[in-house]
Amino acid sequence: MAIQIDFRSDTVTKPTAGMLEAMMSAKVGDDVFGEDETVNRLEHKLAALFNMEAGLFCPSGTMSNQIAIKCFTQPMDEVICDQTAHVYRYEGGGIAYHSMASVRLLNGSRGILTPELIEPEINEANIHYPNSSLVVLENTVNKGGGACYSLAQIEPIHTLCNIKGLKLHLDGARIFNALIRTGDAARDYGKYFDGISVCLSKGLGAPVGSVLLGSAETITKAVKIRKAFGGGMRQAGFLAAAGIYTLDHHIDRLSADHHHAQALAGALGKVSYVFSVMPVDTNIVLFEVAEGFKAGSIVRQLAEKGIACNTTGPKTIRMVTHLDISSEMIDMAIENIIHLHPSVHK
Ligand SMILES: *Cc1c(COP(=O)(O)O)cnc(C)c1O
Numbered sequence: 413m414a415i416q417i418d419f420r421s422d423t424v425t426k427p428t429a430g431m432l433e434a435m436m437s438a439k440v441g442d443d444v445f446g447e448d449e450t451v452n453r454l455e456h457k458l459a460a461l462f463n464m465e466a467g468l469f470c471p472s473g474t475m476s477n478q479i480a481i482k483c484f485t486q487p488m489d490e491v492i493c494d495q496t497a498h499v500y501r502y503e504g505g506g507i508a509y510h511s512m513a514s515v516r517l518l519n520g521s522r523g524i525l526t527p528e529l530i531e532p533e534i535n536e537a538n539i540h541y542p543n544s545s546l547v548v549l550e551n552t553v554n555k556g557g558g559a560c561y562s563l564a565q566i567e568p569i570h571t572l573c574n575i576k577g578l579k580l581h582l583d584g585a586r587i588f589n590a591l592i593r594t595g596d597a598a599r600d601y602g603k604y605f606d607g608i609s610v611c612l613s614k615g616l617g618a619p620v621g622s623v624l625l626g627s628a629e630t631i632t633k634a635v636k637i638r639k640a641f642g643g644g645m646r647q648a649g650f651l652a653a654a655g656i657y658t659l660d661h662h663i664d665r666l667s668a669d670h671h672h673a674q675a676l677a678g679a680l681g682k683v684s685y686v687f688s689v690m691p692v693d694t695n696i697v698l699f700e701v702a703e704g705f706k707a708g709s710i711v712r713q714l715a716e717k718g719i720a721c722n723t724t725g726p727k728t729i730r731m732v733t734h735l736d737i738s739s740e741m742i743d744m745a746i747e748n749i750i751h752l753h754p755s756v757h758k
Contacts, residue, residue, distance in 0.1 A: 417718060417719050417720065418720045419733065419737070422615045422733070423614060424736065425617040427617070427618070428617070428735075430657065431617070431654050431661075434654065435650050439649060440649035443469070443647070448648055449649065451469050454467070454469055454655045458625060458659070462598050462599065462601045462602050462608055462610075464627070465626070467624065468625075468635060469652055470609075472620075473614075474503045474506065475622070476610075476623065476624040477498070478506045479624055480607035480609060480626070480634070481506075481507055481548070481581065482511045483607065483637065484545060484579040484606060485545050486513075487512035489546070490513060490544050491511075492516045492533055492534070492546065492578075493515065494517070494556075496553065496555035516533050521559075522553060522557060522690070523550060523554075524561060525547075527572045531572055544578060545579060546579045547581070548581045549566065549581070550583040551586070551590045552587075552589050552590045552694050552696070554585065554586070557696050557730075558589065558692065560589070561594075562596060563604070580604065580605050582609065585609065586611070587608070588663050589666055592663070592664075602625075605625075606626060607624060608624070609623070609624050614734075615662075615735065617736075618654040619654055620654070621655050662735060670695055672733040673697050675742055676697050682750065683749060683750060683752070685701060685752070686700070695732055696730065699729055700728050701727050701729065705727075705756060707723040707726055709758050710754055711723055713752060713758055714748070714749070717752060719748055
């Protein structure tokens with residue numbers, strides 16, 4: 413195998429030299445005592461960026477989402493989200509386990525919800541019904557092939573939640589991809605959401621970490637929940653330093669990931685073993701293999717050419733672009749995609 417180009421996820425990136433240097437020179441302290449100045453700086457920096465009062469550094473996006481859900485619900489409440497939502501599908505049943513809440517699943521278009529979809533699913537006060545207390549949006553939508561909301565789409569959802577007395581949380585694992593794509597400003601997000609989870613370890617390229625943003629009151633509650641979840645870290649400033657570095661250096665370059673994804677989609681659209689490619693909005697390419705092919709078989713045959721990707725179903729494959737994919741790698745990958753003549757028997 414001549415080349416190894418890893419499109420499995422934007423979580424596979426390794427720290428850059430500059431990032432490692434920032435980590436090595438971080439000033440640290442015990443963050444459970446609130447004494448790690450680098451963690452504090454990261455939390456303040458992101459809170460200011462999104463115009464929210466406070467932030468909380470967490471070991472993973474799963475933890476920051478689950479802390480938010482626990483902050484915004486009581487046992488027996490109901491959470492409203494799209495049926496593809498990460499918080500529902502990929503967080504180990506955490507909503508039931510941590511928050512003892514039920515979930516109402518909607519069918520958005522590529523995971524994108526609208527007030528029209530949400531409103532009829534909000535329960536009226538009635539002894540039979542769970543109390544609808546929280547709506548969770550995802551931006552960009554992972555399972556929706558990186559589809560994104562603009563703020564103009566979010567505003568009426570916020571208004572609906574406000575009128576109905578529901579909280580609104582954003583799973584912003586790839587929020588910077590959405591901001592780059594839509595041109596919306598991070599600072600305008602603060603007024604629409606009660607909680608925002610931002611991942612540093614996806615396209616931004618940090619090795620570890622997510623930050624939950626919210627009001628000072630929410631974050632005070634979240635600190636306690638993080639402790640109970642076992643997520644209170646000590647000299648976490650070494651990790652937070654990587655987060656600060658990515659925010660300073662790796663946001664603008666996300667547009668390159670988006671161009672790379674477009675180029676891959678263009679090539680995949682031309683080959684006979686691909687039936688269709690989902691529209692590419694950001695850094696995720698989802699495609700369906702042609703009649704007679706199995707996704708697993710195509711993935712194996714691409715791997716033999718040094719291209720790593722994953723199936724997302726029996727007929728579907730996902731490729732994700734990120735910090736460690738260069739333009740040269742995209743050219744090489746396209747060359748191999750175009751010239752692959754997959755066997756249906758492999
Ligand atoms: C990756 C991801 C998360 C968080 O994942 P962790 O691996 O726990 O950091 C949350 N939401 C979405 C949409 C994601 O893609």
